[in-house]
Amino acid sequence: MRGNSNIADYIPFSTVDCPEGISFVLFLSGCPNRCTFCHNIELFDIKTKYSWESIEELLSKRRKLLDIVIFSGGEPLLTKDLNFFLERTKNLGLKTGIHTSGVLPEYIDKNSIYNPKVLDWVGLDIKAPLSNPNLYMEITKNKNLLKDVKLTIDILQEKKIKFETRTTLTKELLNKALIEELCLSLKEKGIENFVLQACRDINLKNIEGTDKILDNKIFIESLSKLFKTFSIRK
Numbered sequence: 001m002r003g004n005s006n007i008a009d010y011i012p013f014s015t016v017d018c019p020e021g022i023s024f025v026l027f028l029s030g031c032p033n034r035c036t037f038c039h040n041i042e043l044f045d046i047k048t049k050y051s052w053e054s055i056e057e058l059l060s061k062r063r064k065l066l067d068i069v070i071f072s073g074g075e076p077l078l079t080k081d082l083n084f085f086l087e088r089t090k091n092l093g094l095k096t097g098i099h100t101s102g103v104l105p106e107y108i109d110k111n112s113i114y115n116p117k118v119l120d121w122v123g124l125d126i127k128a129p130l131s132n133p134n135l136y137m138e139i140t141k142n143k144n145l146l147k148d149v150k151l152t153i154d155i156l157q158e159k160k161i162k163f164e165t166r167t168t169l170t171k172e173l174l175n176k177a178l179i180e181e182l183c184l185s186l187k188e189k190g191i192e193n194f195v196l197q198a199c200r201d202i203n204l205k206n207i208e209g210t211d212k213i214l215d216n217k218i219f220i221e222s223l224s225k226l227f228k229t230f231s232i233r234k
């Protein structure tokens, strides 16, 4: 029996959270970052609403309808039983994925989270250019995060785990020069897949200035040439 599972909520069926197929998304509470645009503030503190056992029962019943289970957050890598959850999910015959800001890679590596036997896909958030430590810190309020993200990329590349990097266009990033700097810093790190996504306000409207950037065909085309696969999520 896993008491403190950190499972705060879930979506039983999603077609938009992972390019690997139809997903079941679990939201695990706790996050070491304090991003300026965070829409998941209620997940900052560790809270458990559902036991792993109840989720596993649900997954067993629904597994024929699903392709993958995504562990999202908050920051799922703070959950110490994550490895156990990944193994149990694989035992059900489902693929596994995580959404992460790229925290604590040394700890995670030691605990074999980034292990292709239990983990099929990673969605890695890039909050600012990898070449801009001040902005990374300003947006996330976590002075260690940029170093951790770079190490996470190294681990994922070395272990050949499928991953997508994605950036949400927050107010701080609505500037063509910065977006270009961000894309170039990813290319320099050997990143081949990138998604640029709109940030929405509480009324689910794109924040002002986003459309001007995302609808600029010439600019977007110049960015897309830097990657093997590039897409936009509005």
Ligand code: SF4
Pocket (backbone or CB within 6 Å): 031, 032, 033, 034, 035, 037, 038, 039, 040, 041, 043, 073, 074, 075, 101
């Ligand atoms: S990493 Fe995600 S959950 Fe954590 S503060 Fe940033 S946006 Fe919020």
